[in-house]
Amino acid sequence: MYNLMVVDYDVATDRIFGALADVTRRDILTRTARAPESVSGLARHYAMSFAAVQKHVAVLERATLVTKERRGREQLVRADRETLHRAAELLQAYEQLWEQRVDAIADILSEEGTPS
Amino acid sequence: MTVVSSHRDPERLTLAITSEFAAPPARVWQVWEDAQQLSRWWGPPTWPATFTRHDFAVDGRSHYYMTGPEGEHAYGAWKVTDLAPPHRLVFTDAFADADGEFLDDPAPMRIEVSIEDGGPGSRMTVTTHFSSLEHLQQVADMGMEEGMTLALGQIDGLLAEPASV
Numbered sequence: 001m002y003n004l005m006v007v008d009y010d011v012a013t014d015r016i017f018g019a020l021a022d023v024t025r026r027d028i029l030t031r032t033a034r035a036p037e038s039v040s041g042l043a044r045h046y047a048m049s050f051a052a053v054q055k056h057v058a059v060l061e062r063a064t065l066v067t068k069e070r071r072g073r074e075q076l077v078r079a080d081r082e083t084l085h086r087a088a089e090l091l092q093a094y095e096q097l098w099e100q101r102v103d104a105i106a107d108i109l110s111e112e113g114t115p116s
Numbered sequence: 117m118t119v120v121s122s123h124r125d126p127e128r129l130t131l132a133i134t135s136e137f138a139a140p141p142a143r144v145w146q147v148w149e150d151a152q153q154l155s156r157w158w159g160p161p162t163w164p165a166t167f168t169r170h171d172f173a174v175d176g177r178s179h180y181y182m183t184g185p186e187g188e189h190a191y192g193a194w195k196v197t198d199l200a201p202p203h204r205l206v207f208t209d210a211f212a213d214a215d216g217e218f219l220d221d222p223a224p225m226r227i228e229v230s231i232e233d234g235g236p237g238s239r240m241t242v243t244t245h246f247s248s249l250e251h252l253q254q255v256a257d258m259g260m261e262e263g264m265t266l267a268l269g270q271i272d273g274l275l276a277e278p279a280s281v
Contacts, residue, residue: 097160098119098122098133098242099118099119100160100161101157101158102118102119102133102135103118104156104157105118105135105137105144105147105157106118106137106138108147108153108156108157109137109138109139109143109144109147110138
């Protein structure tokens, strides 16, 4: 089950996991997947300093999970759908492993002369 | 398609897959019980598994290795924690050393199997539980697809929410 299957594991993936390992960052991701928000707007949701929230956003940005764009005096943070979709594809790959197993079991069961 | 449903639960770090087979539960049970049959389906196509020990009883241990495209071996082991033929099997599965001893990290995953009468013969549900997100991180670091995909289950939840893009 340890699959060494063909999924490119690289630094980018490592960063995604690191970024997701924190509850605040997961929350920021959830919010900005719904709608872009400014860093100061995000900071209002958490009992931590603006600078601390800024750091969390920077981690997400390095993992390419969010992008920032300047709008007037503010930086708008939005979840990067492309990275999210790539992640969803990896998740599907795991299901495919089980689909392959199930198909292999069905093949074994369909053989004649197998003891039953 | 033999798989009839699957369910990812990112909150509980689990994935459940239900499939149906045209054979009675007692026959489906054998693909788990018989090491030779098990070896034919446990490994992914590119990493076929070979079970070298299969003590299929409560507290029993199983040892296996998988052979990669370059002929390299990756070792794994099971420990059975609950077993009620032909309907229920619970075991832990982890990376192991060449002697079949569990490696300390990452913690084993728990796999629950239920096989009931249903569909064209049997309905089998396999549920994989991971112990923590940190575990998933470690697993991912080791290049295990499972780890990756489960951690990413969280993202899948996000994708299910309305997008604003």
